[in-house]
Amino acid sequence: MELGLHGRVALVTASSRGLGFASAAALVEEGTRVLICGRSKDSVEAAHGELQSRARHGAEVAAVVADVTEPRAPARLVQETVERFGGLDILVANAGGPPAGRALEVDDAAMEAAIGANLLTSVRLARAAVPHLRVRDWARICFIASYSVQQPVPTLALSNTARVGLWAWAKTAASDLAGEGISLNLACPGPHATERMTELGGGGGVRMGDPADFGKVVAFLCSEPAGFVNGAAIVVDGGATLAL
Numbered sequence: 001m002e003l004g005l006h007g008r009v010a011l012v013t014a015s016s017r018g019l020g021f022a023s024a025a026a027l028v029e030e031g032t033r034v035l036i037c038g039r040s041k042d043s044v045e046a047a048h049g050e051l052q053s054r055a056r057h058g059a060e061v062a063a064v065v066a067d068v069t070e071p072r073a074p075a076r077l078v079q080e081t082v083e084r085f086g087g088l089d090i091l092v093a094n095a096g097g098p099p100a101g102r103a104l105e106v107d108d109a110a111m112e113a114a115i116g117a118n119l120l121t122s123v124r125l126a127r128a129a130v131p132h133l134r135v136r137d138w139a140r141i142c143f144i145a146s147y148s149v150q151q152p153v154p155t156l157a158l159s160n161t162a163r164v165g166l167w168a169w170a171k172t173a174a175s176d177l178a179g180e181g182i183s184l185n186l187a188c189p190g191p192h193a194t195e196r197m198t199e200l201g202g203g204g205g206v207r208m209g210d211p212a213d214f215g216k217v218v219a220f221l222c223s224e225p226a227g228f229v230n231g232a233a234i235v236v237d238g239g240a241t242l243a244l
Helices: 018-029 041-054 073-085 108-133 157-180 195-199 211-221
Strands: 009-012 033-038 061-065 090-093 139-144 182-189 233-236
Touching: 009 018, 009 073, 018 033, 018 041, 018 090, 018 139, 018 195, 018 211, 033 041, 033 073, 041 061, 061 073, 073 108, 090 108, 108 139, 108 157, 108 182, 139 157, 139 211, 157 182, 182 211, 211 233
Parallel strands: 009 033, 009 090, 033 061, 090 139, 139 182, 182 233
Antiparallel strands: none
């Protein structure tokens, strides 16, 4: 299938490892020009080198060391992408997940940090990106969230709360953008073989997904043929979610 991504420009945040990296890799392999970012200089440089080795069809990769959860970082990263590549077609908003914790165990500070990182960061990115996306013939926004938007995970109260809030905002914003050729969707991973899952104690015997496969789902949601997919939360969890 021709995804129409050759020559397009994408910003993929928190993309030096894990599912963010997998998403950037899938786009680069389709010929997209991509700006990646991460908090660790070493990780960003390693990811940059790896992505450059995978670049196909004229793809380019730029890399910035940045903490996307810092309030001013989203606007800076959008501007950096536009200056580097001359525009912006695709935003893939990702941020590291909050720590585990049950609902009555988390305090206000932890809740505020989770909402800041996993809700407000994506909203800030979208607000900064939309003026640039509007001038393209078509554009895509994809938020990397979690399967917990469909079925809360008891030990991930912080993630559950922030991701569902993001889903509600995205569902509302998607209808506002639909008439402008901009789609906005969520890609919602279940357990995948990433460092994040190791930090959370592993999959507990649950079958783990391949991050590369998840990245391809993100690439499709960002593609030209996916233009009529809008306001959707695409769960990628191997059937782990039981909710209808």
